């Protein structure tokens with residue numbers, strides 16, 4: 001579960017880097033070409049299979065862990081006492097469900113449209129105009145609010161997930177733990193801030 005999580009953490013950085021091209025570059029073709037490369041390159045296609053496999057493994061292991069936790073104590077505690085686990089950790093399964101729902105809607109709106117839908121072509125052969133698809137979507141205030149809210153929950157999920165993934169790999173001692181905690185906060189700020197900037201900049205531009 002931890003390795004699948006680290007793979008997804010890396011994927012998000014790559015995905016963010018490419019998507020930021022939509023707002024950082026005046027010319028939409030820069031993003032369209034990058035997306036075309038990601039969608040057609042053979043090596044990346046293999047990574048895509050690994051990515052979806054990673055998501056599946058991550059979800060299956062999470063469900064197994066959650067059921068094991070419930071079975072370990074079938075009778076709920078009568079009174080909740082404070083423990084040293086963070087709120088992010090206690091809400092992992094809930095934030096996971098929100099991210100999962102976001103992902104289902106996101107893939108239907110972008111991925112399946114890009115792969116099988118009717119996305120307009122650009123002047124360059126075979127290169128689809130995904131930039132216009134993104135820009136059109138983020139003209140709708142409801143869509144922008146839904147995305148930004150989802151990114152906040154994604155952030156809650158990532159901040160604990162990042163730390164927990166490295167803890168599972170044994171990197172949990174007085175030297176590594178503070179470094180990993182700082183890195184998890186930095187990573188989450190970059191990912192949530194970067195993704196949030198995309199719908200907001202497009203909407204107000």
Ligand code: HEM
Nearest residue numbers: 015019035039103106110111114115130134154195198199
């Ligand atoms: C404003 C933010 C985002 C934009 C504009 C965006 C845009 C896109 C687009 C255009 C595609 C289709 C690309 C293609 O297949 O050629 C895509 C695919 C995908 N997105 Fe996003 N995305 C955003 C945020 C996210 C987030 C936060 C996640 C994960 C939690 C995510 C997960 C995925 C996955 C798994 C795919 C399919 C794999 C791939 O083709 O790379 N996306 N996204």
